[in-house]
Amino acid sequence: MSQLQPLTTKGQSTRARIVQAAAELVAEKSAAAMSLDDVGARASASRSQLYHYFDDRDDLIRAVVRATTDSVLLAQDELLDHLDTWAGIDRWFRALVAFQEERQARGGCPIGSLVGQLAERDPLARLGLADGFERWEGRLREGLERMQERGRLSVTADPGSLATATMALLQGGLLLTQVRRDPSQLRTALDAARVLLRSAAA
Amino acid sequence: MSQLQPLTTKGQSTRARIVQAAAELVAEKSAAAMSLDDVGARASASRSQLYHYFDDRDDLIRAVVRATTDSVLLAQDELLDHLDTWAGIDRWFRALVAFQEERQARGGCPIGSLVGQLAERDPLARLGLADGFERWEGRLREGLERMQERGRLSVTADPGSLATATMALLQGGLLLTQVRRDPSQLRTALDAARVLLRSAAA
DNA sequence: GCATCACTGGACTGCACAGTCCATTCCCGC
DNA sequence: GCGGGAATGGACTGTGCAGTCCAGTGATGC
Numbered sequence: 001m002s003q004l005q006p007l008t009t010k011g012q013s014t015r016a017r018i019v020q021a022a023a024e025l026v027a028e029k030s031a032a033a034m035s036l037d038d039v040g041a042r043a044s045a046s047r048s049q050l051y052h053y054f055d056d057r058d059d060l061i062r063a064v065v066r067a068t069t070d071s072v073l074l075a076q077d078e079l080l081d082h083l084d085t086w087a088g089i090d091r092w093f094r095a096l097v098a099f100q101e102e103r104q105a106r107g108g109c110p111i112g113s114l115v116g117q118l119a120e121r122d123p124l125a126r127l128g129l130a131d132g133f134e135r136w137e138g139r140l141r142e143g144l145e146r147m148q149e150r151g152r153l154s155v156t157a158d159p160g161s162l163a164t165a166t167m168a169l170l171q172g173g174l175l176l177t178q179v180r181r182d183p184s185q186l187r188t189a190l191d192a193a194r195v196l197l198r199s200a201a202a
Numbered sequence: 203m204s205q206l207q208p209l210t211t212k213g214q215s216t217r218a219r220i221v222q223a224a225a226e227l228v229a230e231k232s233a234a235a236m237s238l239d240d241v242g243a244r245a246s247a248s249r250s251q252l253y254h255y256f257d258d259r260d261d262l263i264r265a266v267v268r269a270t271t272d273s274v275l276l277a278q279d280e281l282l283d284h285l286d287t288w289a290g291i292d293r294w295f296r297a298l299v300a301f302q303e304e305r306q307a308r309g310g311c312p313i314g315s316l317v318g319q320l321a322e323r324d325p326l327a328r329l330g331l332a333d334g335f336e337r338w339e340g341r342l343r344e345g346l347e348r349m350q351e352r353g354r355l356s357v358t359a360d361p362g363s364l365a366t367a368t369m370a371l372l373q374g375g376l377l378l379t380q381v382r383r384d385p386s387q388l389r390t391a392l393d394a395a396r397v398l399l400r401s402a403a404a
Numbered sequence: 405g406c407a408t409c410a411c412t413g414g415a416c417t418g419c420a421c422a423g424t425c426c427a428t429t430c431c432c433g434c
Numbered sequence: 435g436c437g438g439g440a441a442t443g444g445a446c447t448g449t450g451c452a453g454t455c456c457a458g459t460g461a462t463g464c
Contacts, residue, residue, distance in 0.1 A: 007410065008461085014411080030319060032234030035451060046413050047453085057452065107322060115381050116315035117232060120308065130381045164378065164387060165394035171377050172370030179317050179332045185366060192367035196394055199401055210431075213441065237421060248443050249423085259422065 015053045017043045023064045023071070027110055031061055031117045058122055065118070065125050068110050069132030073139075080136075083143025086152075089197065093190040096170065100183040108178035111136075112171045137167045144197075157200035169193040217255045219245045225266045225273070229312055233263055233319045260324055267320070267327050270312050271334030275341075282338075285345025288354075291399065295392040298372065302385040310380035313338075314373045339369045346399075359402035371395040 021043035025034040036050055036057060054060040073080070079095055082088030107113070111132050118125040144159035153159070173189025176182075223245035227236040238252055238259060256262040275282070281297055284290030309315070313334050320327040346361035355361070375391025378384075 010461095011411065030234065030323060032232070032319075033323070036453090037451070048412060048414080048455095051453075052411065108318060112377055113318035115377055116310060116318035117234075119310070119380050121232060121235070126381060126383075133378065133381060161390050161393070164390045165371065168374030168378055168387070168391035168394070169367065169370050170374065172372065172374030175314055175317055175373050175377070176335065176366065176370055178321050179328060179335060181328075185370075188363050188366045189370035191363070192370070192398055195401065196398055199397065209440065212431085216441080238423090239421070250425095250442055250444080253423075254441065 011053075014043075014045060014049060018045050018050060018053060018060070019063045019067050021045075022060055023067045026061070026064050026114075027068070027107065031064075031114065034061075036060075058125075061118070061122070062125050062128055065114060065128040065132070068114070069128070069135070072110055072132070073135060080139040080143075083140050084146035084150075086198075086201075088143070090194070093194065097183060097187045097190065100174070100177055100186050105177045105181045105183045105185075109171060109174040112174060113178075133167065137163050140166060151202050154200050154202045162197060162200055165196060166193045169196075213255075216245075216247060216251060220247050220252060220255060220262070221265045221269050223247075224262055225269045228263070228266050228316075229270070229309065233266075233316065236263075238262075260327075263320070263324070264327050264330055267316060267330040267334070270316070271330070271337070274312055274334070275337060282341040282345075285342050286348035286352075288400075288403075290345070292396070295396065299385060299389045299392065302376070302379055302388050307379045307383045307385045307387075311373060311376040314376060315380075335369065339365050342368060353404050356402050356404045364399060364402055367398060368395045371398075 018039060022034060022039045025038050025042065036047070039045070039060070040047060040050060050060070054063065076092070076095065079088070079092045083092060111129060114125075115129055119129065120126075141159050141163035144153060144157075144162055147153040148155065148157060148159060169189045169192055170186075173186040176185035176189070220241060224236060224241045227240050227244065238249070241247070241262070242249060242252060252262065256265065278294070278297065281290070281294045285294060313331060316327075317331055321331065322328075343361050343365035346355060346359075346364055349355040350357065350359060350361060371391045371394055372388075375388040378387035378391070
């Protein structure tokens with residue numbers, strides 16, 4: 001459990017600065033390579049401040065997981081609102097590929113990358129990541145359900161399975177993109193997702 | 203480059219023991235959590251032996267990458283030989299799901315998990331992982347090409363893209379399986395791969 | 405003005421770890 | 435059997451790091 005909620009606005013901003021700095025370092029290097037000294041330096045916070053707001057290192061990492069998933073979802077929030085039309089889905093896919101091209105295929109998925117680092121090490125962090133995926137996949141599932149209600153998707157189609165398969169293609173595509181330093185890997189994966197979803201069209 | 207090839211058979215077995223122990227520790231914990239002391243203890247090798255066969259820690263990790271990819275491919279070697287029939291592909295998929303059920307959805311993909319840990323940190327390790335994926339995906343691509351030659355796959359289908367999309371579904375499915383501790387996530391992903399591949403049937 | 409509590413500074417401790425060094429033993433060819 | 439390189443043992447060094455401790459400061463209510 002995260003130590004305590006800061007009571008004053010000043011405390012809140014200090015805590016936020018620490019989490020932000022930690023999240024940046026985790027994204028740039030890795031969770032294991034993030035040191036509390038680095039975090040303190042970047043956030044202009046002393047050692048005491050870190051331990052004032054977090055129980056220990058693991059507690060801070062969990063806050064990073066939450067901040068990272070929130071940030072990934074927020075960044076594509078509008079796109080996720082329109083996954084109930086084919087055009088909206090295509091727009092989402094194109095944005096994801098464009099983002100990878102921009103980043104030159106570096107870094108992979110900020111959430112997915114953490115799975116291999118934390119899932120087997122910290123059960124609470126794993127749950128936080130699972131929650132992030134659930135919120136993400138849920139948005140697609142809801143979009144597909146609305147399409148089904150409007151008769152755009154076959155009545156026999158299963159929006160849940162389609163959403164899961166699409167998330168798998170997205171995550172797998174990002175992994176291959178990262179390891180091969182080639183954004184077209186994600187494009188290929190999402191083209192396949194398009195085929196899969198269209199094959200369930202009404 | 204890996205320091206030197208051991209010249210005597212005794213040296214070869216010592217080196218192999220070290221790599222094996224290191225690979226186990228990396229799989230059980232993570233690459234960052236593997237310490238040279240642990241490796242030495244498990245392999246019954248002294249510090250000097252580690253540095254006799256490897257330049258440094260990173261060099262050993264690279265050997266672990268190679269050993270891990272080799273081992274993953276070897277374990278499913280026979281299955282990969284028969285990816286030129288629908289029955290062979292289904293058999294492969296079923297074996298992958300069965301394996302995850304056996305392991306209770308723990309650990310994810312030994313290769314995929316390393317991507318998030320090493321890809322942005324050690325370019326050589328990233329290349330080793332990319333090579334592993336290439337050898338893996340290549341086996342599927344070759345199977346699909348043989349199917350195309352025999353008229354089982356549409357002439358307009360692209361075995362390369364299909365193989366990439368299938369690998370993405372496999373890796374993404376394993377990631378979701380690991381983070382949700384639920385082997386049926388992989389089943390759903392591979393069912394989607396089946397739909398995708400069949401949609402390219404002749 | 406003073407009491408209280410959130411908040412901050414920074415030195416200190418202890419340890420785990422990567423990497424070094426030098427000495428010794430083993431094995432092979434000759 | 436002996437010379438030399440391969441292989442091994444294990445102590446040693448330095449450092450980076452998580453976590454602790456105690457002493458402060460600042461704001462807020464009364």
